Structure formats: C-alpha cells, structure tokens
Amino acid sequence: MLKKLNFVLLALVVSLAALAQPTWEVGNTTLTEYDLVTGVQIPWEILWGPDGHLWMTSRKGEVLRIDPASGNYTVVLEKTVMNGGNGEPGMLGMAMHPDWDNTPLVYIVYCTGNGGNGIEHLSSFEWNGSELVNEEAILTIQAGGIHNGSRLLVLPDNTLLMTTGDVGSSSNSQNMNSLQGKTLRLNLDGSVPDDNPFPNSLVYTFGNRNSQGLALGENSVIYSSEHGQNSNDEFNIVTAGGNYGWPNVEGFCNTSAEQTFCAENDVVEPLDAWSPCIAVNGIEFYNHEAIPEWQNSVLMSVLGGLGGQYERLSVLHLSEDGLSVTSEDQYFSSFNQRVRDVAVNPNTGSVYVALNGTSYPGSGPNIIKEFRNEAFGTGVAGPAASEFELGLFPNPTSAYFNLLFPENTEGSYQVFSYNGQLMTEGNVLKKELRVDVSNWSGGSYFVLVQHQGGTITRTFQVQH
Known part of the structure; x- marks a missing residue:
C-alpha cells in the first residue's frame, strides 16, 4: 500500500508540474x-x-x-x-x-x-x-x-x-x-x-x-x-x-x-x-x-x-x-x-x-x-507509461527544491546551470532529497540523474 501511495504522490507531483508549463x-x-x-x-x-x-x-x-x-x-x-x-x-x-x-x-x-x-x-x-x-x-x-x-x-x-x-x-x-x-x-x-x-x-x-x-x-x-x-x-x-x-x-x-x-x-x-x-x-x-x-x-x-x-x-x-x-x-x-x-x-x-x-x-x-496539444485524444494506444518518473518541486523556487525518485533507485545526480556549470552533485541514497538553492543566482538550471535504467533530466527555475 505504501509503495502504491508513493507512486500516486509522484504522479501528482508530475501532473502539478505540467500545469505550470508554457x-x-x-x-x-x-x-x-x-x-x-x-x-x-x-x-x-x-x-x-x-x-x-x-x-x-x-x-x-x-x-x-x-x-x-x-x-x-x-x-x-x-x-x-x-x-x-x-x-x-x-x-x-x-x-x-x-x-x-x-x-x-x-x-x-x-x-x-x-x-x-x-x-x-x-x-x-x-x-x-x-x-x-x-x-x-x-x-x-x-x-x-x-x-x-x-x-x-x-x-x-x-x-x-x-x-x-x-x-x-x-x-x-x-x-x-x-x-x-x-x-x-x-x-x-x-x-x-x-x-x-x-x-x-x-x-x-x-x-x-x-x-x-x-x-x-x-x-x-x-x-x-x-x-x-x-x-x-x-x-x-x-x-x-x-x-x-x-x-x-x-x-x-x-x-x-x-x-x-x-x-x-x-x-x-x-x-x-x-x-x-x-x-x-x-x-x-x-x-x-x-x-x-x-x-x-x-x-x-x-x-x-x-x-x-x-x-x-x-x-x-x-x-x-x-x-x-x-x-x-x-x-x-x-x-x-x-x-x-x-x-x-x-x-x-x-x-x-x-x-x-x-x-x-x-x-x-x-x-x-x-x-x-493536451486536448487531443489519440484513440490509439501509445507506448506504455514510463517505469521511471522523476519528480521535482517546487518549480520555480527561491530557497530549495525536492527530488522525488521511484522506490529502489540507485544512481547519482548532478545539477547544472544552462551554461554547463556544475552546481552540485551527489548520490541517490533515498527516495526523496532536498537541494538548497538559496545562494544561487536567478536563472535556468537542470538536474541530470543517472540510474540503473538510464538517464533522466528535469529543468527548473530559480527566482529571487
């Protein structure tokens, strides 16, 4: 039940993030x-x-x-x-x-x-x-x-x-x-x-x-x-x-x-x-x-x-x-x-x-x-839903952001500015971690997570 709840929470985070898209x-x-x-x-x-x-x-x-x-x-x-x-x-x-x-x-x-x-x-x-x-x-x-x-x-x-x-x-x-x-x-x-x-x-x-x-x-x-x-x-x-x-x-x-x-x-x-x-x-x-x-x-x-x-x-x-x-x-x-x-x-x-x-x-x-076009219904079965979703919230942020991983994720993460500067990095040791950005300049950044099933990225904004 807990695993199912975590999956629902992750899906909710991803859905809420979609609401803010341009x-x-x-x-x-x-x-x-x-x-x-x-x-x-x-x-x-x-x-x-x-x-x-x-x-x-x-x-x-x-x-x-x-x-x-x-x-x-x-x-x-x-x-x-x-x-x-x-x-x-x-x-x-x-x-x-x-x-x-x-x-x-x-x-x-x-x-x-x-x-x-x-x-x-x-x-x-x-x-x-x-x-x-x-x-x-x-x-x-x-x-x-x-x-x-x-x-x-x-x-x-x-x-x-x-x-x-x-x-x-x-x-x-x-x-x-x-x-x-x-x-x-x-x-x-x-x-x-x-x-x-x-x-x-x-x-x-x-x-x-x-x-x-x-x-x-x-x-x-x-x-x-x-x-x-x-x-x-x-x-x-x-x-x-x-x-x-x-x-x-x-x-x-x-x-x-x-x-x-x-x-x-x-x-x-x-x-x-x-x-x-x-x-x-x-x-x-x-x-x-x-x-x-x-x-x-x-x-x-x-x-x-x-x-x-x-x-x-x-x-x-x-x-x-x-x-x-x-x-x-x-x-x-x-x-x-x-x-x-x-x-x-x-x-x-x-x-x-x-x-x-x-x-x-x-x-x-x-x-x-x-x-x-989110309003378009395909009527055609597309590819299966992804088995790996990465949640990132809040976005935009001024103080910190959270990363939410699927259960049993093994790997590492890096955070870069859009010009390629490495801001921070670490290992994925638990299903949720918090990254402090309070001293970072305002602008665009992205997270790159390498895990046992490949590589996934997410972009976010720092605003002060």
Whole structure:
C-alpha cells in the first residue's frame, strides 16, 4: 500500500508540474511546451522510431534512445567522430529499416578523421534490444571540414536517399564522377537500384551544395532543404536525375547567366528560397489532426544563419497537390536557439524540436523540446507509461527544491546551470532529497540523474 501511495504522490507531483508549463497558441490550438531532455550535446537528428521511442544522433558521436513519456534515455551507440564533433562534421543522419520487426537495422552517417580531411561513413547497425551492434559498412566517401550533408530517408520502395555536401569544393556538385554535392539513392544493402536515373550510378540528383533536410509528403513527393552560400537557401522537390544548379545557379534562375545555364541544363528551380541565408535544416511533413492549422505543411528547422538572427521553426503551408508553398508561419524564435531538427509523434501529433545553442556551429548543453496539444485524444494506444518518473518541486523556487525518485533507485545526480556549470552533485541514497538553492543566482538550471535504467533530466527555475 505504501509503495502504491508513493507512486500516486509522484504522479501528482508530475501532473502539478505540467500545469505550470508554457503554452503557445496556433490558431485555435493550444500547444503545451515541455523540456523532454536537457543537457545533451549538439543533437543532429531526432527521429520517431518504429519502437515507439524518439531516437537522436549527437554530432559528438552518440545515439540516444529516448522514452517519450518521461524523457528517460539510454546511450545505445558511441563512435569516435571527426574533430570530436567540433565544427560541422561528426555523427549526422539516421534512418530505420522499414521492416523493423524482422530486420531491426539502423542506418547512420558519421565522419571520422582530423582537420579538414576525413571519411564519411554510411553504416547499418543491428538493434539487439539494448544497444546498436554489428556495424556493416555500406558506403564511404570523402568527408571535409564543412558541407558533409547528410540526411537519410527510406522511401516506400525500400530504397535509401542520402544527401551529400560538396565538402567545400563547389566543382564537385556538377561532376558526375564525384558523389559529393548530390542526393544518392541506394538499395538498403548499398547496391545501385536498377531504376536510378544514371546507369550504374548512385547519383539521384546533382548540382546540390549542402542539403540537410529530407521529408516524404503526400503522393510520394520528396522534399529537401539546402544551404545556400550567402543567399538563396532553398526548399526543393527532389526529382530523379534533376540538376539543381550549384555552383552556377543559386536559388531561382533570375540572372541572365543563370537563365542561360538553366535553359541548357534543365535546372530544377526551388519551391521557395530565402536571402540572406537563414540556414535551413531538418524537415518533416506534418498532416496530423492534433494540430489542424499545420496539416499539409512541412515543418522546417532554421538554424538562423552565421549571424544567428533568424532561428525558428518555419511552417511551410503547401498547395493541395503539394507542389508549391502557399505561405510560411514562424514559431519559437524567442528561444534565440538554433533549431537543428524536428520530429513528429505519429500517435499524439506532438512535435519535437532539437536545439543547438545560440551561435554557429552549435554548442551544448542543449534541449529537446516537445510541443503537445493536451486536448487531443489519440484513440490509439501509445507506448506504455514510463517505469521511471522523476519528480521535482517546487518549480520555480527561491530557497530549495525536492527530488522525488521511484522506490529502489540507485544512481547519482548532478545539477547544472544552462551554461554547463556544475552546481552540485551527489548520490541517490533515498527516495526523496532536498537541494538548497538559496545562494544561487536567478536563472535556468537542470538536474541530470543517472540510474540503473538510464538517464533522466528535469529543468527548473530559480527566482529571487
């Protein structure tokens, strides 16, 4: 009975905490904001997995598997990556095998090496229920200090798209003997599909600079987002065999030289373009009824450019046929955080965004946020409730906060400021402990608890 009472108390604490969460109005829909995970280091890909969990790659070389009910996560893969993940290269895109129950493979792109030269790897890993094992190399190409792509997308025909950057050498993009500056299409074993547009070649599109977003929309329309140089970030439809113009064309064919090149090379123009560059990134097609105002749109992460003034999540509303952008809405710019990627929970319609700090090329600690329509009833059984919940109260606080753990928790805790400064730490020796914050400066902090079932974080505010 006592154990049941403790569980009820913990659930009550978590429920009361939810009442104080910030909200956002999207037309007639109210989205509640949650910090799902705090303290991760430069999340690059976030992806809803077929196992009902959110998966994340870190540019620093980790793969995390996150419980969407609590934010509790485990590190399921660690790789040594190029330059330690400092700069643009590191661990990048990720995708899952479409027949997960029978073939639980995860496809991951990561870069190794030092300085400005390295190797970009596309590999598959087997999920054994607790970690990713048995790496099999599928493709290796040159990696550079900049412009390595790379998003992955599994198509309905069980082929895999992979974007590659020009690694800082723009001539690669029009060179059909180079795999840089392209969109590649592979069979899941790495072989060349028989119906690729160029015989015996993995090249699916060319003339790309550095595409870092891929999404599949209605009627099998494939969208991509692509970084421009100083102007003309692009939002494109991926067309088999298409030439996207770089470096001869940036954005639309609207100068005399570009118009000549476009006519001679049948260049595919973007659906939309932004100047100066806003640094477009991960994209996701949204058509869930939980947020009707966002249906038939592409959610686009925006890093904000080198100057860091355009950070946001853009909602690109599409025409009925999905072949044009009718309007753009912008959200979450007040965070002043680079938005790296976006994912959607197919059960609840919740939207997750991965933040990357305030300036290029990104710095931690970082947050993955969830935006949820609490009024939406799914009618679909989601993942089981979390077996580990961490209570933190009061929040905000001026003098102290309490941490409430499940019974028999073994582990340790650390408390950090948002700039990564360690404030205090200790071992979890009982189910409740109190932390004095009366001498701490006002601001945002987070607790990180490592326990026998993974890692869980909670954010809180100190106000005086």
